[in-house]
Amino acid sequence: MNDLETEEKVDVLVIGAGPSGTVAAAILHKNGFNVKIVEKQKFPRFVIGESLLPRSMYNFDKAGFIDTIEKAGFQKKYGAKFADKYEVCDFDFSSQFSDGWTWTWQVKRDRFDHILAEEVIKRGIALDYESEVTAVRFNEDGSSVTQVKKENHTSNIHARYIVDSSGYGRVLPRLLDLNEPSKLPERSSFFCHVKPKEVTSDKERMRIIIIVYTCDIWGWVIPFADGTSSIGIVGSPDGVHRYKGTKEEQMRKWIAEIPALQERFTDCEMVFEPRTITGYSSEVKKLYGNGYVLTGNALGFVDPIFSSGVTLATESGALAAELVTDQLDGKAVDWEKDYSEYIISGVDVFKTFVNAWYSGDLQKIFFSESPNEKIKQQICSVLAGYVWDNKNPFVKKHDRALSNLAKIVSS
Ligand SMILES: Cc1cc2nc3c(=O)[nH]c(=O)nc-3n(C[C@H](O)[C@H](O)[C@H](O)COP(=O)(O)OP(=O)(O)OC[C@H]3O[C@@H](n4cnc5c(N)ncnc54)[C@H](O)[C@@H]3O)c2cc1C
Structure with missing residues (x-):
C-alpha cells in the first residue's frame, strides 16, 4: 500500500x-x-x-x-425588482410583513x-x-x-x-x-460576471433585478460592490441555449435581445467565460x-x-x-x-412560489394594476425568506393564497 x-x-x-x-x-x-x-x-x-x-x-x-x-x-x-418589457414591480424589504432583518x-x-x-x-x-x-x-x-x-x-x-x-x-x-x-421540470442556467462600460449607480446596485423574458425564461442582474455584476439566463434548456456560437457570443446575443441587459451591458467585458448548470x-x-x-x-x-x-x-x-x-x-x-x-x-412555500412563477401567475400578480399594499408586504416577506412566519397567509396557506390571488387579478 x-x-x-x-x-x-x-x-x-x-x-x-x-x-x-x-x-x-x-x-x-x-x-x-x-x-x-x-x-x-x-x-x-x-x-x-x-x-x-x-x-x-x-x-x-x-x-x-x-x-x-x-x-x-x-x-x-435592500430589495428586488421584477421587470418585464413595460413595467417594474419593486419589492423593498423595509416594507415587509414579517419582523426581522430588512x-x-x-x-x-x-x-x-x-x-x-x-x-x-x-x-x-x-x-x-x-x-x-x-x-x-x-x-x-x-x-x-x-x-x-x-x-x-x-x-x-x-x-x-x-x-x-x-x-x-x-x-x-x-x-x-x-x-x-426532482418533481420539477428540468431547467438550465447560463451565467457569467460582467464589467459594464458605465459604472452602475450606488442606488441601482442596492437591488437585484429579475427580468421576465417569457413565462419560462427569465434573467438576473446581481450588482457587486466592485462595479461588476452577475448576469444569468434561466429556463427550459432549449430556450436558454437557443443561440449558436461560442459561449461568449451566445451571452452577447442574450444581452442584445433583452432591453434591460442591452442598456446596461452592451460592449461589457466578460470576467470569465459564461457557464452552464442544467438540471439543478x-x-x-x-x-x-x-x-x-x-x-x-x-x-x-x-x-x-x-x-x-x-x-x-x-x-x-x-x-x-x-x-x-x-x-x-x-x-x-x-x-x-x-x-x-x-x-x-x-421549502414547500418556495416551491409554491416557484411553480406560480413558471405558470405565469406570479407575473400577473406582480404586474397587476392596483396592488394591495398589505398583500404586497406579505409577498415581500416570502421574497425576503421569511417562509416560516405562519402569521403570513402566503406562508400558512401558501398554495391557496397564491392561486386565489392570481384568479382575482386575472378576472
Ligand atoms: C443557477 C443557479 C443560481 C443560483 N442563485 C442563487 C442565489 O442568487 N442565491 C442563493 O441563495 N442561492 C442561489 N443558488 C443556490 C446556491 O448555489 C446553493 O443553494 C448554495 O450554494 C448551497 O450552499 P451549501 O453550503 O449547501 O453548498 P455549497 O456552497 O455548494 O458548498 C458545498 C461544499 O461541499 C464541498 N464538497 C462536495 N463534495 C465533497 C466531498 N466529497 N468531500 C468534501 N467536500 C465536498 C464542495 O466542494 C463545496 O465547497 C443558485 C443555484 C443555481 C443552480
Whole structure:
C-alpha cells in the first residue's frame, strides 16, 4: 500500500465548507464540540448563489459571522425588482410583513465562502481543504468512520455525528442511496460576471433585478460592490441555449435581445467565460438518519428564481447544529418534527412560489394594476425568506393564497 493512512477522532464531522457547513460548524464549536470540516476543493473556489435573502442574516448572526462579513464590504441588498418589457414591480424589504432583518448582501461566493471558512479556522476549527470524502461506514450506535482522501494520504475520521453540507456533491445521498428525482421540470442556467462600460449607480446596485423574458425564461442582474455584476439566463434548456456560437457570443446575443441587459451591458467585458448548470433541482428520500443529518443543497435545491438557496442552506445548517448539540448532550431529539417537517415546510412555500412563477401567475400578480399594499408586504416577506412566519397567509396557506390571488387579478 502506497498511501499513508491515519486515524482521527472528532465529535462532529462536517462535510463541505460552503455557508451551510461553516454556519453549522461555528455553532457546534460554540456549543463546545470538537468539530472538523473536510472540503474537497481549494478555496477560494467559484460557486453560484450570489444574492442572499434577509432571513439568512439570522443564521449568520447565530454563527457569529455578521461582523466578519460586514468588514469585508460586500454590496448591501435592500430589495428586488421584477421587470418585464413595460413595467417594474419593486419589492423593498423595509416594507415587509414579517419582523426581522430588512437587508442583506450580494456577494461573490468565492470570496464570501473563503472569508467564512478562514473565520472558522481562526476560531480553532480544523478545516482541511482539498480533502474529499470517498466512503462512510456507520456503526449501530450512529457513530461512523469516514474515509477522506488528500493526495496520497487517507485519513479515517471517527465521528459521533456527521453533518453533510456537501452541496452539489451530495455525498451521503449518493453513498446511502437517498437521492430522489426532482418533481420539477428540468431547467438550465447560463451565467457569467460582467464589467459594464458605465459604472452602475450606488442606488441601482442596492437591488437585484429579475427580468421576465417569457413565462419560462427569465434573467438576473446581481450588482457587486466592485462595479461588476452577475448576469444569468434561466429556463427550459432549449430556450436558454437557443443561440449558436461560442459561449461568449451566445451571452452577447442574450444581452442584445433583452432591453434591460442591452442598456446596461452592451460592449461589457466578460470576467470569465459564461457557464452552464442544467438540471439543478434535486430532492432526497429523507433528511436525516442514525448518526447523520443533511443540510443545504445536500438535502435538495428548488430553483434560483427567488434566491432561496443560501437561506435554506444556512437555516438547515444552524438548526441541524442545535439539534446535534442536544442529541450529543443526551437529550431526546424529534428529528422528524423538529428538523424535517420544519425545513420542508419552508421549502414547500418556495416551491409554491416557484411553480406560480413558471405558470405565469406570479407575473400577473406582480404586474397587476392596483396592488394591495398589505398583500404586497406579505409577498415581500416570502421574497425576503421569511417562509416560516405562519402569521403570513402566503406562508400558512401558501398554495391557496397564491392561486386565489392570481384568479382575482386575472378576472
Ligand atoms: C443557477 C443557479 C443560481 C443560483 N442563485 C442563487 C442565489 O442568487 N442565491 C442563493 O441563495 N442561492 C442561489 N443558488 C443556490 C446556491 O448555489 C446553493 O443553494 C448554495 O450554494 C448551497 O450552499 P451549501 O453550503 O449547501 O453548498 P455549497 O456552497 O455548494 O458548498 C458545498 C461544499 O461541499 C464541498 N464538497 C462536495 N463534495 C465533497 C466531498 N466529497 N468531500 C468534501 N467536500 C465536498 C464542495 O466542494 C463545496 O465547497 C443558485 C443555484 C443555481 C443552480
